[in-house]
Amino acid sequence: MPTTFDLFGTLVAAERPERPASAVADALAARDVPVPDDWAxxxxxxxxxxxxxxxxxxxxxxxxxxxxxxxxxxxxxxxxATLAAFDRPVSVRPGARDALSAAREYGRVAVLSNCSVPELVGRALDRADLNVETVVTSVGCGWRKPDPRAFEAAADALDATPESLVHVGDDRDADGGIEAVGGRAVLLDETPLESVPSELEAIACP
Structure with missing residues (x-):
């Protein structure tokens, strides 16, 4: 049973700049790139x-x-500069390590994250010390959840079929898109992260 996990808001909590445009402007200016007066x-x-x-x-x-x-x-x-603007501290959410460990008992595991900043997901995983072998990002595959092609890219990376995937995430609209390709969604508004191991067991061993 291959399992994919959303990253931000699911496995990790991350600080985000309150004003992204200003954060990018500051990072550009720090690298001597002229910032237009009407940058916002x-x-x-x-x-x-x-x-x-x-x-x-x-x-x-x-x-x-x-x-x-x-x-x-x-x-x-x-x-x-763009990476620097968004590369902020992250913390592992309670239950994340246990959920990953549980998923590995039933098959291969991947992170599937909507993220438009190259390298940011890898940085976040390193900072959180979460060892996930397979990582698929929207900026890497070209498609954002809930587009079916995002889930198809994750399935390909796991040598699996989309309908065989179980996807764990916190966003019903984005992460729930796995159901459109025949997979199974485990959404944190229904199943808290601490309960994901038992939910995965119930799915794998009905």
């Missing part, structure tokens, strides 16, 4: 056409926002 507006505006369900990497959006105001910045610097 530029950051909010759409600059790229994105198919429904697809993930646009945030550094691409930031670079496009800068370009829309006549600022040509090095892509590597923009990527570094």
């Amino acid at each position: 507006d530029a950051y909010r505006e759409p600059h790229e056409s994105v198919p429904e369900g697809a993930e646009l990497p945030l550094p691409v959006h930031v670079a496009a926002a800068l370009e829309s105001r006549g600022v040509d910045a090095d892509p590597g610097v923009v990527r570094e």
Whole structure:
């Protein structure tokens, strides 16, 4: 029984910048990238056409926002600044380690996370000292939950079929999308994280 876990809000709690645009602006300025006077507006505006369900990497959006105001910045610097703006402390949520251990008893385990910042999920897992062998992110596979292609990407990474997946998450709209591809959702508003091991046992051994 392959199991996937959402990351932020499920396995870990993470600090987020109160004003993302300002956090990105500060990180850009620290790297000598000129920040437009109307940066907040530029950051909010759409600059790229994105198919429904697809993930646009945030550094691409930031670079496009800068370009829309006549600022040509090095892509590597923009990527570094974007990661720095969101790379904040994380803490392991109570029950997370036990839930992961329980899932490993029944099959392979992966993290499936909606995250538009490259490398952020890996940083969070390292900081939390959560050893998860397989990690699929929306920025990596190109699709955000609940799009079926996100769950299909996770299933491929686990050498499994989407309908065989059990997905644990805290967002009914996003994580509940596993049911559209025939998989099983374990949602934290119904099953607290501390109860996930017994829920997985009930699913695996009905």
